[in-house]
Structures are given as structure tokens and as C-alpha cells.
Amino acid sequence: MKLYISPRAPNPRRVQMFIAEKGIAGIAEVVVEIGKDEHRSSDFRAKSPLAKVPVLELDDGRMLGETRAICSYLEGLYPEPNLMGETxxxxxxxxxxxxxxxxxxxxxxxxxxxxxxxxxxxxxxxxxxxxxxxxxxxxxxxxxxxxxxxxxxxxxxxxxxxxxxxxxxxxxxxxxxxxxxxxxxxxxxxxxxxxxxxxxxxxxxx
Missing domain, CATH: 1.20.1050.10 (Glutathione S-transferase Yfyf (Class Pi); Chain A, domain 2)
Structure with missing residues (x-):
């Protein structure tokens, strides 16, 4: 999997922190420079139509956007330590x-x-x-x-x-x-x- 992030942007940091708490390894980070308008490029918009970071590229090629949705997906793959509720x-x-x-x-x-x-x-x-x-x-x-x-x-x-x-x-x-x-x-x-x-x-x- 690949996680598209932008330095100093708070929403990608939320996912990065979630990943770190889970101890998940093997997710490559791809930097998208918002200050250079890279998030508005046609290539990135093909991954994130609204030009937002973060985006998680799944192994099957699908793109999952929105911080909470990405964390929910990772919680499902890696249920421990639990961060979103047991019951x-x-x-x-x-x-x-x-x-x-x-x-x-x-x-x-x-x-x-x-x-x-x-x-x-x-x-x-x-x-x-x-x-x-x-x-x-x-x-x-x-x-x-x-x-x-x-x-x-x-x-x-x-x-x-x-x-x-x-x-x-x-x-x-x-x-x-x-x-x-x-x-x-x-x-x-x-x-x-x-x-x-x-x-x-x-x-x-x-």
C-alpha cells in the first residue's frame, strides 16, 4: 500500500500517527507538495478527485480517501491495538x-x-x-x-x-x-x- 501525504498537513499526520500506534510496517509514503500545487495536478486528481490528502492506495489499485475512512480500513486489517472501540x-x-x-x-x-x-x-x-x-x-x-x-x-x-x-x-x-x-x-x-x-x-x- 501507499499513503499519499503532504509535509506539515494535519490530516495526513493523523493517519501517520494512527499507523505508528498500530505498529504497521510496509506502507510506503509518497509526498505530495501542496505548496507547489502538486495536489491539483491531473495525475493526483486521478487518485483524489477533490485534490485532498491523505489518500491510501490499496494493493488492488483502489484509492481510499478521507482520514477517518483510511483509519477504519486499517483498523479492520490490524485490529490490535484497538483504537476505535471493541464493542x-x-x-x-x-x-x-x-x-x-x-x-x-x-x-x-x-x-x-x-x-x-x-x-x-x-x-x-x-x-x-x-x-x-x-x-x-x-x-x-x-x-x-x-x-x-x-x-x-x-x-x-x-x-x-x-x-x-x-x-x-x-x-x-x-x-x-x-x-x-x-x-x-x-x-x-x-x-x-x-x-x-x-x-x-x-x-x-x-
Whole structure:
């Protein structure tokens, strides 16, 4: 299999971290340089019609896009260590939390950065600065809620590390870089402590 990624892009990092947590070997990485518009080339669009990374090329030649779908596929192939839930009930609650991290934390961070950071202007035209700033406020609302959750839970979705922690961690790291968002600097000690614990995992260094 081949995994098409782009350096510093957060969604490919989510899959890379998932792979590392699983200890999966043998998936070749192919770099697609977003900054050079390689994701918009006809060759890459044949693999990813909407010009998005990551994409997993399967051994039979099919292309699987979308981060959550790729992780679900890999979870099926490599069920241990389990990251998405053992029972239907656990899977449902982990997915609920993962979706919250993806839609309300990650999504708002991405919108804030894409609409306020000058370096992202080539990728986001037109930029709407007011919208971007409002999304930054929503990031902090979600972060305050998550900080409260982490006052009683060791991990984002409960008592163990799951895919929801990967999504939240990659989101926070993306915000650290381009939003200069540091939970500890904003009084969110639980979120900062959780971030620091996850950063110590080997998978966080991929």
C-alpha cells in the first residue's frame, strides 16, 4: 500500500500517527507538495478527485480517501491495538468524541488558519478574515469544554487512548504552529497536561 501525504498537513499526520500506534510496517509514503500545487495536478486528481490528502492506495489499485475512512480500513486489517472501540457501544461513543474533535475543534482551527493566515492565502481564495477570527473564538469555546472534560478523564474519549486523542492532538498541534494557541497560556491546564502526555508517545514524533 501507499499513503499519499503532504509535509506539515494535519490530516495526513493523523493517519501517520494512527499507523505508528498500530505498529504497521510496509506502507510506503509518497509526498505530495501542496505548496507547489502538486495536489491539483491531473495525475493526483486521478487518485483524489477533490485534490485532498491523505489518500491510501490499496494493493488492488483502489484509492481510499478521507482520514477517518483510511483509519477504519486499517483498523479492520490490524485490529490490535484497538483504537476505535471493541464493542458496538464503545465504538459509538468513541466515534461521537472523534467527530466532535474533528468537526468542532479541528474544523474550526482549520477555518481560522485558512482565513486569517497570510501564508494560506494561495490555498484559500477569497479569505474572509472576520469569519476566520470568529472561528478562532469557537476553537477556544471547544477547548474550554475539552479542558473541563479532561479534569475527570485521562483521555479524550474516556479511560484509554483512542483515535479521538489522535484527532484532538493533531488539531492542537496545528493550532500551536499557525494560531500560536497554547492551552496552558490560556488557563487550560488540563488540556495542556493532556497534550504534553500525548506528545511523549512515540507516535507523536512521526
Amino acid at each position: 458496538f457501544e464503545e465504538r459509538a461513543f468513541i466515534e461521537m468524541t472523534d467527530r466532535r474533535m474533528e468537526f468542532y475543534l479541528f474544523g474550526s482551527i482549520a477555518n481560522c488558519i485558512r482565513h486569517t493566515h497570510p501564508g494560506l492565502a494561495p490555498l484559500e481564495q477569497p479569505q474572509f478574515a472576520d469569519f476566520g477570527r470568529s472561528q478562532g473564538e469557537k476553537v477556544r469555546e471547544v477547548a474550554r469544554w475539552l479542558d473541563e472534560e479532561l479534569s475527570r478523564l485521562p483521555f479524550v474519549a474516556g479511560e484509554r487512548f483512542t483515535i479521538a486523542d489522535i484527532t484532538a492532538f493533531c488539531a492542537i498541534e496545528f493550532a500551536r504552529g499557525l494560531m500560536k494557541f497554547r492551552p496552558g497560556h490560556e488557563g487550560l491546564a488540563n488540556l495542556q497536561n493532556w497534550r504534553d502526555r500525548i506528545a511523549e508517545r512515540a507516535s507523536a514524533r512521526v
